[in-house]
Each structure stands twice: as structure tokens, then as C-alpha cells.
Amino acid sequence: MEAVSIEARSPAQRERRRRILAAAVDLATEGGFDAVQMREVADRAEVALGTLYRYFPSKVHLLVCALLERFEDAEVRQRTVPAPGEDAQERVRHVLGGQTRALQREPLLTEAMTRAFVFADGSVAAEIRRVEAVVSDLLTGAMAGPGGSREDYRRTARVLADVWLAALVGWVTGRTTADDVWARLDDACRLLVL
């Protein structure tokens, strides 16, 4: 089942897609994963339920796409304003800290997107991979710095992304505190040979 691609044909379709994502983000921001109910998303976006499913074949697709857009924006911004810092460790800490704080500003939205991300099954593989790629770019870009080689940092970035994800999962499900997310990233940065 293929979703309507991002390069949706008509302006009306792009607009519908935008409205759907906005509705999902609003509901998630207000009530988290459970509050993103497909009928309610369709109502708010003013599309029929069947249309919603034509654009996003499942609730998880929808939320992962919302997550992807956020990270894509973040990655673009990061590219225009490179992270400050003397070395790879300082720069990647800066990025991780900033992104984590941003996620923590909207706890329920982060909960919804994070749980969708980890619960996603094989049918969402393409979107998940895109998120992983963007996050990898974000982190390797920070570590490599201007003009550095990203490839040297791919493996380290993946470890950091893994720690980040696990810490976020612990936080969004109420098992740990917001500070703990940073503590775990901090530990990881310190323990990794950077």
C-alpha cells in the first residue's frame, strides 16, 4: 500500500497532506499517541477517513512522517547554522542537547512520535530509514564539523542515536525524567572514543 507521495500532484493534494499532518501533530501535542485517533484526525483535517488512509496507510505511518518532517527541518537548520564547538564531542553534545530540549518542550507530541517510531512494523521501513538517515546526517554533520569527513563518524552516530532513542522511550513512558535523557546521552558521549 503506497501512500500519496510527498510530491503530491496537485496543490490541493499538497494542502490536504499538510492539513492531515497538522491535525495529527495538534492532537498528539494535546494528548499523545492515544489521542491521535484516525477519525478525529480526518475530522480536523476536513478529509474523509478513506482519504486519510489514502495519504497515510496507517496511524504509525502518519506519526513517523510527522517525525520525519521535524527532523528534516532540524537538519536543514543545522546545516545553515553549524553547531559551535572546538571538537566533535563538543559539537555533537550541542546538537543532541538542543534537539533533546526541543523534543522535551512538547512531551506528548514526542511521546506519540517516539512510540510510533519504535512500534513501526516492516510496512513503515522506508519512512523509518529516512528518519534514521536524517538523524545520522544531523549527528555526523555536527561531529565532522565544516569540511570534515562524515564517514568517520557514521558508527559513532549510530551508537548515539541508539542511546538517544532508548533514553527517549524511557522518558516518554514515564519511567525516567527529562534530565535522565540528557544524563544518558552525556554518559554515552563520555564513554565513546570520540
Next chain:
Amino acid sequence: MEAVSIEARSPAQRERRRRILAAAVDLATEGGFDAVQMREVADRAEVALGTLYRYFPSKVHLLVCALLERFEDAEVRQRTVPAPGEDAQERVRHVLGGQTRALQREPLLTEAMTRAFVFADGSVAAEIRRVEAVVSDLLTGAMAGPGGSREDYRRTARVLADVWLAALVGWVTGRTTADDVWARLDDACRLLVL
């Protein structure tokens, strides 16, 4: 809502609990997360649906408890037969490799338990924490070796557990191969200051 505790009062209750977990594991082994349907679990365990929900307040609880029992067994076994290896890195690699191979022998069961683990919400916090504690014991025990101090390795163990989890999630959802799980753990062991 509190599940019937593991120290269930009567032998009949312990037996019911055992049957329920066995039924869940069987179904998961055969068809993964989606195949663990509560009505079917109740049927196979020969208990009423209401009874199943008295023992395990949700499908996720049920699968996380199954995961917990597996890791508890593994941890006990690990304690009786300490991991071989000259240093912390060798020993923890041995344990991670062995456990990962064990998980990969039953891909659908691992898929079911892993997805339950990451999708679990706050109501499963207690069980999740127990799983995390057992995994931490497993890894710190390996790294500390006989007579060593576990505490020195708590943070490293958590990073490794995070990488392990993220890699397993990637594998059970078909995004990466079984070998990739090991490759990522291998990278993490190499990149960490051990």
C-alpha cells in the same frame, strides 16, 4: 490495576499463570506480535478472557512478563557459568553474542517481545524496570567478571543495552539483517572505552 503477583497464592494459580505465558509464547513463536491475540491466548491456556486479564492487565504486560522470565533464566544461568574471556570487553561480547543468537533462533517470538517492550506505556513501568535491571545485571556481571565491581560498569552496560535494543528493533521489523545486530553491538563494544 495490579496483576496477580508471581508469588500467586495457590498452586492452581501458579499453574494458570504458567499456562497463560506458555500460550502467549507459543503464539508469538508461531506468528509474532499480531498473532498473540488475547482471545486465542485465553483459549489455549484454557482460562476465560476475564481471567487472563486478571493475571495480566494487557497484552503488552503479558509479553513483557514473558521477556522478563527469559532474561531472568538467562541471568541465573550466566551466574552459574560465568562468561569466559580475559577482560571485560571479551566477556561482555561473549554474553551479548550468545544472548543475541538465542533471540535470533526464534525471530517471531523476539519480534513480539521486543515490540511489546518498546511500545509499553507507563502502566508497564514496573515490569520494564525489572527487565532493565536483569539485563544490567547480565552485562555488568559479565564485564566485572568473578569478584569484580559491577558498579564500575553500570553506565557502559546501559549504553550497550540501548544499542542492543535499537538494533533488535531494527531487525525484528525487517529493516536490517540478523548479522547487522551483531555488527552494531560489535561497533559499540569497540567504540566504548571499556
Next chain:
DNA sequence: GCCAGTAGTGAAACGTGTTCCTATCATGAC
């Protein structure tokens, strides 16, 4: 043994993600 209270049964019912179907609408080819 009897009784009170707890546990278990069986079945119906509810909520929400997902699918399906038919009628209506929009758009591009001619």
C-alpha cells in the same frame, strides 16, 4: 460440613484502527 468472600467462567458490549463500498466531485484529453 457450612458460609462468606474471592476467583473463574462465558458471553456480550465497547472503542478505535482499518477496510470496503457507493455516490459524488474534479480534472485532463479530446
Next chain:
DNA sequence: GTCATGATAGGAACACGTTTCACTACTGGC
């Protein structure tokens, strides 16, 4: 302009996790 084709609306229907309820069976204290 007309028509064919695909997109959207509207809504019913289905699947499965979860809840509820009335009834029965068990168990521990007397």
C-alpha cells in the same frame, strides 16, 4: 463542452484489545 478516469466523501462494517456483568466454583475460617 463532454466524457472518462481517478480522487474524495460519507458511512457501514470488521477485527481485536479491553471492559463489564451475571453466574458458578473454589477455598479458608469457623
